[in-house]
Amino acid sequence: MKGIIAFFIPLLYAVNLFAQKPLNRLTYDEVLQLAKDQSPQAILAKHRFRAAYWQYRTYVAELRPNLTLTGTIPQFSRSLIRYQNPDGSYTYIEENSNTTSLGLSLSQNIGLTGGQIFVRSSLERTDLLGTDKTTSYMSVPVSIGFSQPLFAMNQLKWSKRIEPIKYEEAKRAFIQSMEAISMEATRLFFDLAMAQQNLETAKLNYSNTDTLYKIAQGRYNIGTIAEN
DSSP states (O other), rough: OEEEEEESSSSSHHHHHHHHOSSEEEHHHHHHHHHHHHSHHHHHHHHHHHHHHHHHHHHHHSSOOEEEEEEEEEEEEEEEEEEEEETEEEEEEEEEEEEEEEEEEEEEEETTOOEEEEEEEEEEEEEEEEEEEEEEEEEEEEEEEEEEEEOOOHHHHHHHHHHHHHHHHHHHHHHHHHHHHHHHHHHHHHHHHHHHHHHHHHHHHHHHHHHHHHHHHHHTTTTTOOOO
């Protein structure tokens, strides 16, 4: 059923649209769309589903290869180093240095065991400052390894069973919320339609009653009816 009725503020608290463009008549389809787009219930349902969606995307990302680039900008260090002299005394020498490092790693989580296999490469440069300036490098061209928790729960295994179900539940909850909003908007629409119809009927009854009253006054004035 599709009709047009006089629609007054508010419907599901959709205030923003009315503030932007004054409306006093809405169709049934427009009421449903307005409720789904701007009602607080719809906005809350969308935010909940968006949070569940990104949680599921995070789980999917954990199952894919992960490439990580790490680095350290020149890090200045100032320290005092103690040296022992032949006579048993100690000498303190100030040492200033700058350290820069860069690392690249590729890792892959293993869902079956909960472990992780990785390949890493790193390079570090150290510059000693002062009168005797020197530069040294330390590099690890390739490092291949496998890490496996021995006495811990396999989080990836359980996530693989739980996260798809949680995401499916979030989708169904979102659809259910949208349907509930549509039902509430439909109820308010037809409640208003009924109220407007009752108002028109009351106006008509008032007009008819007023006409009969005036006719009765005229007849009473000429004495054809009693006061009662």
